[in-house]
Amino acid sequence: ENESTVSITVVGASGDLAKKKIFPALFALYYEGCLPKHFTIYGYARSKMTDAELRNMVSKTLTCRIDKRENCGEKMDEFLKRCFYHSGQYDSEENFAQLNKKLKEHEGGRLSNRLFYLSIPPNIFINAVKCASTSASSGNGWTRVIVEKPFGRDSESSAALTKALKQYLSEDQIFRIDHYLGKELVENLSVLRFSNLIFEPLWSRQYIRNVQLIFSEDFGTEGRGGYFDHYGIIRDIMQNHLLQILALFAMETPVSLDAEDIRNEKVKVLRSMRPLRLEDVVIGQYKSHSKGGVTYPAYTDDNTVPKDSLTPTFAAAALFIDNARWDGVPFLMKAGKALHNKRAEIRVQFRHVPGNLYNRKFGTDLDQTTNELVIRVQPDEAIYLKINNKVPGLGMRLDRSNLNLHYAARYSKEIPDAYERLLLDAIEGERRLFIRSDELDAAWSLFTPVLAELEEKKIIPEYYPYGSRGPVGAHYLAARYNVRWGDLG
Numbered sequence: 092e093n094e095s096t097v098s099i100t101v102v103g104a105s106g107d108l109a110k111k112k113i114f115p116a117l118f119a120l121y122y123e124g125c126l127p128k129h130f131t132i133y134g135y136a137r138s139k140m141t142d143a144e145l146r147n148m149v150s151k152t153l154t155c156r157i158d159k160r161e162n163c164g165e166k167m168d169e170f171l172k173r174c175f176y177h178s179g180q181y182d183s184e185e186n187f188a189q190l191n192k193k194l195k196e197h198e199g200g201r202l203s204n205r206l207f208y209l210s211i212p213p214n215i216f217i218n219a220v221k222c223a224s225t226s227a228s229s230g231n232g233w234t235r236v237i238v239e240k241p242f243g244r245d246s247e248s249s250a251a252l253t254k255a256l257k258q259y260l261s262e263d264q265i266f267r268i269d270h271y272l273g274k275e276l277v278e279n280l281s282v283l284r285f286s287n288l289i290f291e292p293l294w295s296r297q298y299i300r301n302v303q304l305i306f307s308e309d310f311g312t313e314g315r316g317g318y319f320d321h322y323g324i325i326r327d328i329m330q331n332h333l334l335q336i337l338a339l340f341a342m343e344t345p346v347s348l349d350a351e352d353i354r355n356e357k358v359k360v361l362r363s364m365r366p367l368r369l370e371d372v373v374i375g376q377y378k379s380h381s382k383g384g385v386t387y388p389a390y391t392d393d394n395t396v397p398k399d400s401l402t403p404t405f406a407a408a409a410l411f412i413d414n415a416r417w418d419g420v421p422f423l424m425k426a427g428k429a430l431h432n433k434r435a436e437i438r439v440q441f442r443h444v445p446g447n448l449y450n451r452k453f454g455t456d457l458d459q460t461t462n463e464l465v466i467r468v469q470p471d472e473a474i475y476l477k478i479n480n481k482v483p484g485l486g487m488r489l490d491r492s493n494l495n496l497h498y499a500a501r502y503s504k505e506i507p508d509a510y511e512r513l514l515l516d517a518i519e520g521e522r523r524l525f526i527r528s529d530e531l532d533a534a535w536s537l538f539t540p541v542l543a544e545l546e547e548k549k550i551i552p553e554y555y556p557y558g559s560r561g562p563v564g565a566h567y568l569a570a571r572y573n574v575r576w577g578d579l580g
């Protein structure tokens with residue numbers, strides 16, 4: 092393997108994602124010694140740029156974010172020397188053939204593996220895949236392509252995209268990223284469940300009352316309105332990030348940790364889901380709000396968003412898995428932008444303890460006394476379990492306390508960014524954290540009918556002030572299933 096080489100081409104190198112995530116992640120991998128000995132990174136985009144200009148652009152995005160960085164500057168220089176730029180059109184075989192020539196020079200006759208990261212919109216990525224696979228694929232090693240969402244807007248467009256991709260690539264060359272799968276606590280979900288005896292026996296309708304998947308951001312779509320308006324929060328967050336977490340949470344024990352075994356189980360859960368009905372969905376959109384002398388914009392204040400847009404920036408949904416394990420257990424999802432905080436978490440609310448031994452100590456609100464397991468994916472990663480405990484003293488008073496695994500206190504090592512793990516996996520050919528096409532189909536089947544209905548019926552979103560806790564409709568939805576959102580205390 093020492094004599095093989097990996098060439099990584101970031102297509103769409105001057106875009107936001109490349110600057111914010113891809114180059115920094117590649118540098119972090121380099122810093123950690125995770126990249127192969129022989130590697131070259133190419134930025135590919137339409138604008139004219141020299142290698143030096145690319146290096147300058149990339150250098151501004153790199154941080155020495157890990158502790159004890161004495162030699163970080165040095166490492167950055169080494170890394171930047173391995174970065175190059177090629178200017179070309181996304182649909183030009185000729186331009187990709189020129190890239191191929193340059194890559195070959197760097198590869199110097201070694202076994203050459205090629206990774207293309209397509210950080211460009213889907214309407215142009217098919218042509219880029221065509222050109223890359225016909226004019227710039229490896230003659231002797233592997234060629235892999237990472238694609239970012241959105242993978243279509245519904246079942247039909249997604250299937251068309253998959254079909255088009257498969258003209259040029261086989262399924263095992265396609266790495267569909269959902270970066271939530273690269274997050275430390277999402278990956279840990281299976282460890283928590285399957286390697287601790289105390290959790291797995293409780294993981295079913297018998298002991299779990301409901302599961303909540305919550306995503307919130309404290310900023311709006313500023314600057315991304317053009318993209319966002321075409322998709323909305325259900326497609327942007329629920330259909331992928333939250334649904335992927337749900338699948339990992341709810342799947343049966345896989346036969347092994349192999350990618351296919353895990354993905355087989357995820358698909359099964361997704362295919363067991365009850366069709367989502369319109370009445371189980373609440374949508375919202377943020378409106379302008381002034382606080383402390385600052386006026387925060389409405390979603391429709393964004394110049395790239397039509398003034399009469401009905402696109403949801405918030406959604407809540409009640410989902411059900413019609414299988415033996417989860418029959419009747421509500422899985423509630425909530426996702427929104429321009430809310431009061433930034434957070435992603437999983438909340439598992441357990442059933443009441445049967446009998447009445449201590450219940451009278453709590454007064455009437457029994458729901459407040461059930462155990463709740465919280466997996467805080469971000470920020471400030473933590474896993475904690477709310478338990479009932481005796482308040483120390485001579486009397487007998489109970490309160491709720493947390494058994495708390497707080498990552499910052501427990502682990503001194505910084506948590507890698509999701510993109511680091513995913514890029515490394517793609518280089519190593521590990522597919523466990525990437526979305527297989529049947530998973531994608533199942534995810535779209537769940538949301539497509541309701542999305543179509545929302546759009547056809549022109550359902551008006553419930554307006555909520557920027558920076559608030561979101562529409563009150565989300566509470567009514569939860570209440571219908573006897574659920575109270577755990578994040579609201």
Ligand code: BG6
Pocket residue numbers: 270308327435
């Ligand atoms: C992206 C969405 O997939 O995830 C964005 O398109 C969202 O709208 C982002 O802001 C959130 O990712 P993270 O890792 O910052 O929570």
